[in-house]
Amino acid sequence: MDFNHSDDRRMLADMLGRYLQERYAIDTRHAISNSQAGWSSEHWSALADLGVIGALFDEDVGGFGGTGFDIAVVFEQLGKALAVEPFLGTMMAGRVLARSGGQHALMEKVMAGGSVLAFAHEEAESHYDLAEIAMQATAEGATLTGTKSVVYQVEAASHIVVSARVAGSPGQETGIGLFLVEAGAPGLAIRGYPMIDGGRGGELTLSNTPATLLAEDGFSLVEDAVAAGVVALSWEAVGIMDRMKADTLDYLRTRKQFGVPIGKFQALQHRMATVALEIEQARSAAINASVSLDDPRIKRERAISAAKYTIGRVGTLVVEEAIQLHGGIGMTWELPLSHYAKRLTMIGHQFGDEDHHLARFTALSMA
């Protein structure tokens, strides 16, 4: 048993944390988030130079990380800084490329910061069900037609990993192929938009768009990518929760009502104790999910669903209690807390909410 990160990972986390603290303060973050691009290629390159992208991938594709705890330390820091850069999509899509065994040149460029990837899987009818896929590949697998929903930072991507039916029908796990599509390919259209929690996303429509086949039977690669995505989001959430806890404790210490700091009020103290306790449970869930990435499927997916359920449940609690304990000021744009609250809420809407993963945990337990 050892709950300390390795020296390498700790150094990476420290370096990334320092960079974001110094160069990615909340005003900078808002400016980037509200910019037309919704991300910053400048910071992206700088972070690539620091090795942050390389840390997300394993040595087979030229990275130097890629385990659950590599993902953990990076996304925890990104969460603390509320970064909107396209790490999630790049990590997930890159993971598919790595595991489908090709695209070394592209991955090299990605890790050098010269290219951004997006992962386009869910569709309007999916509602978190990974097998509910209708995007159609032609029989030869050379072109794709259909629409993908709410693809994170899709406008930023040079290449997009897209899932599509090579066989079967929506709801079936078999017959889902994975493809690589280039930005600007014929028939590709993106309707981009801002996200309520910062950054941008988009609807990706393909119409006979040429694509490169990555894997014919790709469902297990999708699950693997989403599992890694859930690990990333869990740690992003833990980073956010720690920040919201610190901010709220600070407010309880300094804000006075009825002549005393409001942290003196026992009813608020006990609620804060519950919040702190639940955050420790969420951290444990994130640890369990990180460990599980190398486990056999059922064990891994149970830990993944347990973590996402926990993050969803605790996330809502932290958001609602942190705002309530702040009172009106906690709802203002001016206070960073409100932006952390929005992001934490929306993490609950990515790759399955609390209920989805609770039911999935049960189903996996019976499998």
Next chain:
Amino acid sequence: MDFNHSDDRRMLADMLGRYLQERYAIDTRHAISNSQAGWSSEHWSALADLGVIGALFDEDVGGFGGTGFDIAVVFEQLGKALAVEPFLGTMMAGRVLARSGGQHALMEKVMAGGSVLAFAHEEAESHYDLAEIAMQATAEGATLTGTKSVVYQVEAASHIVVSARVAGSPGQETGIGLFLVEAGAPGLAIRGYPMIDGGRGGELTLSNTPATLLAEDGFSLVEDAVAAGVVALSWEAVGIMDRMKADTLDYLRTRKQFGVPIGKFQALQHRMATVALEIEQARSAAINASVSLDDPRIKRERAISAAKYTIGRVGTLVVEEAIQLHGGIGMTWELPLSHYAKRLTMIGHQFGDEDHHLARFTALSMA
């Protein structure tokens, strides 16, 4: 809109409340509950003389009540006194007799206090599902064979209303007949036992036991009786909750720790406020259920399930919080509170718990 009881009902409630306060104090109640019979025929007769049993039935069978609010005022008082007398089974079975249009002589005797009835419907495999009935009636409907579970005060009854299959199989709503069986009939065996919350119950086993057919297609009568039973239990629960609230408030006012009454501690105050608020919600749910007894089926059953769900949810909250706010003393046999807590918990196990009725409410909403 008028939330006051009629003068008649108020008088009945006052009279019953006074009787129980004077003659059915907690020690008396414990003695009756722990006696071999588990009820008191003496009090039963006295209460019959006061008209308490007649109030449960309508004029068609010689009673002078039988509406939701008649049941309400009686059971609210019984709850406050934690009475173990066989009112519930008598009311439910009598309701079936009244609605199936016969047994006037028996009902007269019942209302005079000379006879007790029991209602035997649920079985070991039912788990609250009213259609999950396997007790078998012979083709001619003259004898019954099978076992009924946890029949309240069945040993006290001179007559038992029993449901049994005249057709179909467990799970089907059709083909459930209702029968009247006499205590001591051939082939009838009762395994009696004490209940954790006071009084007694029993397993009723019939083996080719002669029975009188009351209704061939009796499911709607079962639903009606259970609906009235839920109204009764809801008000019994409200009576108990009011008593537990008063006891807990009293304790918060008088018990001192750290030099002040513990009611001065804000964390406890806020929890007590929630308890009080939820009890008002439970009272409203009981009112809604009482009104609904005369409504068309779906509307009625929705209100019944809403009430039983609410009573179950709030009941657990009140039990757990009242004990916790009392601390250790709240767990002692010596304190009446602990007995109220046991009864309130077990009301949650009669005719369907919180989850059962929540799911049923949804199913009815889609019907």
Next chain:
Amino acid sequence: MNLDFTKAEEDFRAEVRDFLKEKLPKRISEKVRTGQRLTKADYEEWHAILNERGWLATHWPKQYGGTGWSVAQAYIFDLETALAHAPRIVPFGLSMLGPVLIKYGSEEQKSYWLPRILDGSDWWCQGYSEPGAGSDLASLKTRAVRDGDHYVVNGQKTWTTLGQHADMVFCLVRTASDGKKQEGISFLLIDMKTPGVEVRPIILLDGEHEVNEVFFTNVRVPVENLVGEENKGWTYAKYLLTYERMNIAGVGKAMAAFDHLRQIARTQRKNGKPLAQDPLFAARMARVEIDLENMKTTNLRVLAASEGGPASLELGAMLKIRGTEIQQEITSLTRRALGPYAQPFVSEALDEGYNGDPVGPDYAAPVAVDYLNNRKLSIFGGSNEIQREIITKALLEL
């Protein structure tokens, strides 16, 4: 016991429905239904329609131009207007200031200000909260010093809802500072156009401008704008808050929001079935629906008990807590129902006349904003913590 409304009350309900069918502009109700932003002009248009019918001041006696309705009528009206997606009646003049003036104002104040509230001449806002006085309202610091025929006001108010539209503000100000903090507070009416009044927007987490800070720098207010007696303002302030709680449960609003949620849950699909049939989501919906059914009856019990007067404080407090919890839970479920489509946010889609395509389902645009914005319900109007204090104070009498 009898939970039914009387025949006369049911007739009244029918009358309200007919009126709404005929007079509520479809343009406005569609904006309310779809969660689009309402402009000042929208509110004014609806107020004028109600005023024409004599139905604007639902809590005022007839002699002042009010409806003189029973609490049952007011309840029915609130329910039906909410279910018809009418805008709320902006409460500051009609539900807050009006009753205070009627009870404590001078004849001159009543005859001047009340008609102007009705005909829309003045848009009022509320000057209660201050940066240092939130839940602890009585510790307010904005100071009014008598100077001849005027008070000179200095200080700051905050969380002033729709203050950007306002012509007038009713303010609690400190006119004395010896004695208990509740003493020495006065109730002043201040013209927003007076030199020294400055309104600054507060942008909330959803990006919306709904509340404001109001700064007062040597603002001269004529003494005739003092309501009641100097230093007695706390009494009037509490009276206003009691009145505000008459419709605090928000039953109509919650019912309309639940209907909307139910429709969405029937449209959204999960595991090949409508989301409304997903066992866990259905259970969440059933829980809040039952809570709402229970609260409706609690609300009627309170109304029946309070016929002819304001509701008791602790029952009002219970309704405030549960009512806001229910509204928050419904918007939370609506957000959950959207899945990933809660995240995209095209702000322009909330403005009238937006003609871009919606992102995802056409009901998606306002949902996340609504959830976030509704966090205020348990904070403003006396936080739910303050309401719990009110309840235990009454129950424990310690």
Next chain:
Amino acid sequence: MNLDFTKAEEDFRAEVRDFLKEKLPKRISEKVRTGQRLTKADYEEWHAILNERGWLATHWPKQYGGTGWSVAQAYIFDLETALAHAPRIVPFGLSMLGPVLIKYGSEEQKSYWLPRILDGSDWWCQGYSEPGAGSDLASLKTRAVRDGDHYVVNGQKTWTTLGQHADMVFCLVRTASDGKKQEGISFLLIDMKTPGVEVRPIILLDGEHEVNEVFFTNVRVPVENLVGEENKGWTYAKYLLTYERMNIAGVGKAMAAFDHLRQIARTQRKNGKPLAQDPLFAARMARVEIDLENMKTTNLRVLAASEGGPASLELGAMLKIRGTEIQQEITSLTRRALGPYAQPFVSEALDEGYNGDPVGPDYAAPVAVDYLNNRKLSIFGGSNEIQREIITKALLEL
């Protein structure tokens, strides 16, 4: 990060399992598994078996006859014994008094009392709580006055678990009453057979006799039974409580209880399917199972951080709260799973050798009692409210 146990630790686990398979009497584990009452003799039998193997004092250093285990070993041992349905080790002598004597006792006290704890010569109980001093433990009033070579003790203790079996009680008594209430407390060892000691049972709501009141009337206690210094007992008391929290999460017990629940839920049927497949019940089970999985890791984090010393107070407090909540929730679900069969209660069925038929399923008898009895978990051992105070005190530093 590495959550795995070492090879040596896994070997140790195997050794514990082998031991349990061989030495844990089936008669006793069946009683534990089925929730029957354990007698004093049952506990003594199991203690003797453990002592023979040298595994009784899991938190003591080797030199005193303890195991000298690492926290990981102690954790593994606790987990495996719970999963094998071994009785708990009665903690009063072994986990509470023992560490206090080892740290603060005189050589004479250590050499006399510690072996007697191990070989079962003395059954100890705890004299901490008093009727007027529950959560506010330091306000205790039981008084010890020095009289020559003795203290004369007068007062009352309560909630004395299994005091009816005890030969000895370790007591907090007041030896001075000036200064802060935490000062002037001493730690005394009292022989239960001394004249003036009276034990009266407290019957709990489930009808069981588990706790007692202990009255002291002019009880003469030799001064050599004072542990440490006079008036310094509060320090020792707090040390004892810290030690008590080492295994406060109760992971093993919760895991065994959850396994039992899962089996019942697979057996019970609802709507023609196992209850474990009912969506709402399955969701309740999954929630508590995930909570437990999370807490297991939190517990390991705490153990890893505290290797070599007692756990930090606030993390221990979190484990106490969540651990008891989980245990309570599991017994609550087990109760719910039984449906109507939670209600019948044949007390004799909980005694060894009962040969009547069970009422309902054979696992039903102890379920309701267990739920009711487990309400104590959030009350005793430092109520969960006190634990929340500990957490916020550490977090807020106000």
